[in-house]
Amino acid sequence: MGRPGYGRGEILPEGFYSRETALVARDLLGRILVHNSLQGPAAGMIVETEAYLQGDPACHAHRGITPRNRAMFGPPGRAYIYFTYGMHHCFNVVTAAEGMGEAVLIRALEPLEGVDLMRRRRGRQRLAELCSGPARLVRAMGIDPGMYGHDLTREPLFLVRGAEIPGEKVEVTARIGIKVAANLPLRFYIRGNSFVSKK
């Protein structure tokens, strides 16, 4: 049995992630996140990302390895999932060489498949409220904290190639919701896409 729907696309190989983190963050735009869960498939196109770098005080790995951030120092192409504000989880892809402590936060998706499942998981009807925000998309996609460290080149959670977004459609700004290093141009989104999270 083949994978359903968007999950039939070419899975991004580990080499996609083992590059410079800001480059990966930009290149992730247009790629498709797929989760084939027991409840059914869900997929969305990545429309907004943020890069978190070593030596960057806003990065969770800035002060070295801890129990929470250890996945960031592991092999690229794995999931780094963290709990925040006492109630939300956010999803990152680990980037750069093993040992580097860098990752890309996925901030928003354009829902493509499994929209009704996303609506049930989110308890919201409007398409624009399903995956526009890092904690929202974790809920909508059914990403479980138990997937911490999961290899994103494998079922049931993986990324497929999707489309390449041309440079003129990529917007670069400061990152959202941080108090340090708040001026660095490390947020990337698809210009004009209505599923980008709001400020």
Next chain:
DNA sequence: GGAACGATTGAT
């Protein structure tokens, strides 16, 4: 052991 804080969200 204690406390401050957070890569957010949704309601007011």
Next chain:
DNA sequence: TCAATCGTTCCT
């Protein structure tokens, strides 16, 4: 504009 809500990290 503000409350919810608690694990992580750092300080004493």
